[in-house]
Amino acid sequence: MAQVVERNIQALLQRQQAEEKQKTWQDRTADAVTKFTGSMTFVLIHLVLFTGWILWNVGWLGLKPFDPSLVILAMEASVEAIFLSTFVLISQNRMAALADKRADLNLQVSLLSEHEITRLVILVREIARKMDVQEAQDPEIPELAQDVHPERVLDTIEKFQQKAEQGQQGQ
Template sequence: MAQQLSSGPEPQPQSQMTGIVERNIKALLERRRQEKKAKSVENRIADAITRFTGSMAFVYIHLVLFGLWIVWNLGWLGLKPFDPTFVVLAMEASVEAIFLSTFVLISQNRMTAQADKRADLDLQVSLLTEHEVTRLVKMVSEIAKKMNIEEAYDPEIKELEKDVQPEKVLDTMEEQQIKKGLQNKKEGT
């Protein structure tokens, strides 16, 4: 009897991994919804203003308003200029820039705080993962030794079995940055 060749992989039922990914996505979306709901009125206003001022609609409105202001005050509309030296226009634009930059900074500060929280979460997950992998390396190494597998005696395995100490990694990174900074000063860059 001839064996049938399949044209592709068999359809698989939804894997447990897919369920975990979906759960994580839902949890993250729920967290974002909660954070959005918990934002203060001031932050909501700052975000709305920042969102609007970062849009093309804002640019178009300013093109029309400033264009009309300039054309009017150049006398091209046949109307009496109300700001012939454009001092009022410059002052208005300066005050607007002050307020807009403040709103942008408020939004950026909040976004930085959120990014810091996410970075802390990433670090915690990475440290937990590293700890779990270290334990797995130890376990597999012991199994390999019992089975008398040559690779179990590789000196690199002993190094991989050690837990990473984050404070030492950070210290090493800082030392390297200091050395690089001193080297750049020496080279004049």
């Protein structure tokens, strides 16, 4: 594997480890709860507890019911769902923030690559001109030699999206 690839992998791993160390106890707790609740162990524990609760309270185990209408079970399940969904949302919000950072990094690298490629096109055109090599009659070459302006690209994307949305509304 190329040295630069290994260097990049190590840099990314070091960054992930640093971000992991910077997590607050709240983030660590939310992640741990989310990880556990997303496991089969959690499902099996609940299956056993709920089944036992129901069997006890419908009288199938021969024990005196403590929740014959299963209202307490329903309330516990509802409260648990509220807390679990909150933990999941906390973890998802943090993960979304990390995804936004990565998307920004990808955009910056892509813009840098685009700039470098544009400079290479200009350099190759100059070399070809100095060597008196005929330029190919490709109409895209002059366009490729121009810098890409991300704000113009975003404006164009938004225009096309608006046209598509207007077209959908008109149908």
